[in-house]
Amino acid sequence: MAERKDNEQEYLFRNVQLFKNATLGTGSYGAVCKAKCDQLLCAAKLLYPVLFQMTVPDPGKEHRHPFRRFETECAFLSRVNHPNIVQYLGTYRDPDTNAPVLLMELMDESLTHFLESSPGDIPYHIQVNLSYNIVQALAFLHSNGIIHRDLSSNNVLLIAGNRAKVTDFGMSKFRDINATRLATMTTCPGTPAFMSPEALNEPPVYTEKLDTFSFGVLLVQTTTRQFPKPTDSYEMRELFDPRFPNQAIRAKVPVPEIERRQAHISLIEPTHPLLPIAHHCLKDKDAERPSSQQLCQILDALKRTPQYQEGSQQDLDQVIREKDEQITEQLQANHHLIIENEMVMREKNEQIAQKDMQLQTHQETLTKSYKQLHTQANEIQTLQATLQHEAEAREKQLRKLNQELQSSKENTFALRQVIDQRDREVSQLRQTLAS
Structure with a gap:
């Protein structure tokens, strides 16, 4: 396996979940449970935390040390790739115990x-x-x-x-x-x-x-x-x-x-x-x-050999029969589902038709209302024009009346001056007659 260069990106799982209650198997050194790496279901091999504190009394019996066994297994699986050897996915640190966890493909x-x-x-x-x-x-x-x-x-x-x-x-x-x-x-x-x-x-x-x-x-x-x-x-x-x-x-x-x-x-x-x-x-x-x-x-x-091929063919035939049965069941289920969907669609179509009729009635009502509003708007516009015309005529009359009133005021003022002059003359004449 080629070694990763320092400038190469290392691709890792970003989110690892350990389902310790979903145990797949147990042993004297630890247990295997289900895990989830990002969206991939897998298996996780965990050692009992207390075993990491063990010492090896005899260097010739290191295989009895669970941590040594774990390191050996991780080192081997990280370098091997074969269709009949369980696939290695990586190692992970258990956040609860800080102990290493071996992640592998999930088998049945x-x-x-x-x-x-x-x-x-x-x-x-x-x-x-x-x-x-x-x-x-x-x-x-x-x-x-x-x-x-x-x-x-x-x-x-x-x-x-x-x-x-x-x-x-x-x-x-x-x-x-x-x-x-x-x-x-x-x-x-x-x-x-x-x-x-x-x-x-x-x-x-x-x-x-x-x-x-x-x-x-x-x-x-x-x-x-x-x-x-x-x-x-x-x-x-x-x-x-x-x-x-x-x-x-x-x-x-x-x-x-x-x-x-x-x-x-x-x-x-x-x-x-x-x-x-x-x-x-x-x-x-x-x-x-x-x-x-x-x-x-x-x-x-x-x-x-014919013995193997016959059994394999029978197994294949059985698989085909089971698949046919599954397909038939699925088709039947799909047929029922299609019928149910058609009924639902008919009901939906009827509801839509009713809604369309209601919308059409509302549309006709709105059209009539629009016509009425348009007629009223025209009448208002005509009335506004009439009122405008009358207002202009009234304004002309008012200006003429103002002019006449002004002229009348001027005539009245002149007449008042004449009357005042006559009053003075009468007064002088009275004085003259009196003397």
């Missing part, structure tokens, strides 16, 4: 739950599909020098019950691809029921064939729907020394893996095509087991 269920909840045997073609998905993931890991070390039905997740993805890489071990064996001083790193004999030894010495063995256990579990419960690895048996044929020595000897798991293996039909593959994977010696690449080829060949 684990293989364990799928097998235990199935009402009957898993169809053959689905067994092959799931097995093929798992072994493809193993082939990818092994070709990149990675050993899962904890392959179990709890660490295989499913989508739609027909596609498998491997998860939980906290136990994974990175090694030199050219190395033929990997020696480690740790104790058993995975689930004992799925572990190979060499991984249970002290000290364990193993290769990627450890995962091949675990895959063989998964094959038995997938075909029987029984969680593996092998018997003890060792048992007391009587051994005879050729030098002393008459003496038996009781000693603790290892039990072959096929024998330990025979109770479940015997539940598989002898003609089942996956049975010889399981036997091959469960060999005690890792050199006798097939590689993951060989298993891919074997399972790919099974997918080409």
